[in-house]
Every structure is written in C-alpha cells, then in structure tokens.
Amino acid sequence: xxxxxxxxxxxxxxxxxxxxxxxxxxxxxxxxxxxxxxxxxxxxxxxxxxxxxxxxxxxxxxxxxxxxxxxxxxxxxxxxxxxxxxxxxxxxxxxxxxxxxxxxxxxxxxxxxxxxxxxxxxxxxxxxxxxxxxxxxxxxxxxxxxxxxxxxxxxxxxxxxxxxxxxxxxxxxxxxxxxxxxxxxxxxxxxxxxxxxxxxxxxxxxxxxxxxxxxxxxxxxxxxxxxxxxxxxxxxxxxxxxx
Numbered sequence: 153x154x155x156x157x158x159x160x161x162x163x164x165x166x167x168x169x170x171x172x173x174x175x176x177x178x179x180x181x182x183x184x185x186x187x188x189x190x191x192x193x194x195x196x197x198x199x200x201x202x203x204x205x206x207x208x209x210x211x212x213x214x215x216x217x218x219x220x221x222x223x224x225x226x227x228x229x230x231x232x233x234x235x236x237x238x239x240x241x242x243x244x245x246x247x248x249x250x251x252x253x254x255x256x257x258x259x260x261x262x263x264x265x266x267x268x269x270x271x272x273x274x275x276x277x278x279x280x281x282x283x284x285x286x287x288x289x290x291x292x293x294x295x296x297x298x299x300x301x302x303x304x305x306x307x308x309x310x311x312x313x314x315x316x317x318x319x320x321x322x323x324x325x326x327x328x329x330x331x332x333x334x335x336x337x338x339x340x341x342x343x344x345x346x347x348x349x350x351x352x353x354x355x356x357x358x359x360x361x362x363x364x365x366x367x368x369x370x371x372x373x374x375x376x377x378x379x380x381x382x383x384x385x386x387x388x389x390x391x392x393x394x395x
Contacts, residue, residue, distance in 0.1 A: 154180035157271065158205035160190040160222065161237065162215050166260075170209060173264035179271075187214045187222040194230055205232060207271055210254075212238040220252060227253040233274045235267070255338065302381060303333050314375050321371070324349060328364050332382065332392040341389035365390055 157174050161167040162185045171181035182205065184190050194205065208226070212219040223234050233255040255274050258267055304313035312319050312329055321329065327349040331340065340348075342358040350360065365382055372381065381393045 154178055155206045155275070156180045156182055156203065158190060158193055158208045159183045160187065160208060160214065160219065161185070161211045162213075163211075166211075166237075169264045170267060173268045174271075177268045177272075179268070185215070187217040187219065190222055191225060194226060194232060206275060207233045207235065209235050209237060209267070209271075212236055223254055224252045235270060235274070237262070302379075303329075305330060305333050314372055317375050319371055319375075321368075324360075325364055325368055325371075328361070329368055332390065336392045339385050339388050339391045344389065361390075 155178075157179045159167050159170050159174075159181055161170070161183070167183045167185075171183060174181040182193065184193060190208065190210070194208070210219045210222060214222065219236060219238075223236075226232070226234070231253075234253065235256040235258060236254050237258050237260060239260045256270055258270070302315060304316070306313070307330070310326055312321065312326065312333070319329075328345065331345060331348050342361045345361050346358055365384075369380060369382055372379070383391050383393050385391060
C-alpha cells in the first residue's frame, strides 16, 4: 500500500504539482487547505492506522492559522515528520520552524522533485510510521524506539541513563544529549544545536559543540566501549544513531 503524504497548502496549483510528483514516486497524496483540516486528518483513531499520513508538507501561510501554529499543536499528539513550505527565507523563520518540531524547511519557489527526494530522505532517516501521543495508541517510530532502548531521559531530574546507568553530565552536556535523544536519527547542524542548547550564551563559538560531543562520547564509552551512538555527518552536523 502506498504511503500517504498530507499536503497542507491553500494554493491549488502548488498542491497539484506536489501531488503529481508524489504520485509519480509511488506515494498517495492527500490535500487539505486549512490548518484545522490538517489537525483533524492527523488525529488517530483505533483501526485507522493505514490511513495515517507518514509525513506532512505544511505551508506556513494558511488562511485560518499559521503553519507554525499547526505544527505547534500537532506536536502535542504526534511526531509525524513535517516539512515547511514558505515564501520567506529569513533565518529566524527557519529557526522557529525547527524549534517547534519541523524536520525540514523549503522556500518557494522549489522543485517538486527535490521536495519528494527530501521526503524520502526524512522517511528513511526517521522511519515511516509516525509516533502518536494519544492515549491508548501503540504506534512508535522505529528511531525513537531504538533510542529508548539505550537511553532513559528523566527530564524532571535533568538526568540521562545509558543502558540503565546514570551519566554524570555537565549542564550543557545534558542539554546537548537531551536534544539528540529527542530527535533520534535527525541530523542537527552545529547552528541548530547552538540555538537549542546554548541559546542563553550568545558569545559561545560553534566549536564548543564539537568539544561537548567529544566529552559526551568519552562518558558513554565508560559504560559501553564498543558503542558510539552519536554519529558525525561531515559538513552537516550530528545525529543520534537509530540502531
């Protein structure tokens, strides 16, 4: 069965071009024009797993609400991957979108074929089944499940356990590892990690990220010398291995 991708776009011509590219590549596109329609389509109910979109292409400028607000509300009950579409290219827009849980950001005009290629990359990286936060649902993204087997994040205590053993972490080591755990399989650039972890220290250099990754790896190896769950993506950033 073809995987469903939800297109949330109020411009019919753009939606049609995306839908055509998705169908050509074997996906089943579904189109809505409003944010409320998108949220309704993404809420899961028992017996409807086959119809749940595996990814959302979400326009930032919708008639009824901002796409940013749609994503913010969506993240309260689902971890389905989200790619933002926007006519704006300001860095602050990209940062806000990524901060509230988007997986990628595409600026108009764009190539529908390139968008589909990005969709395939995200689905390979994160797994094709979205996590649901609704009570009673048992769908868990493979990437998150694999990370949970190794790490236990105790946010109220600001602690992380690795294979059941507590890690002695500094403040920024904890925040860095927490960010990676919360986005398993996602490649986060140094700039994104700086924004998420060192937001209160604007004078910190990006090289600090590398230093903290190195110290984290050393502490993880004290528990398992053969395993390095933090992956380096040269020229891109870091991710937490999914397996």
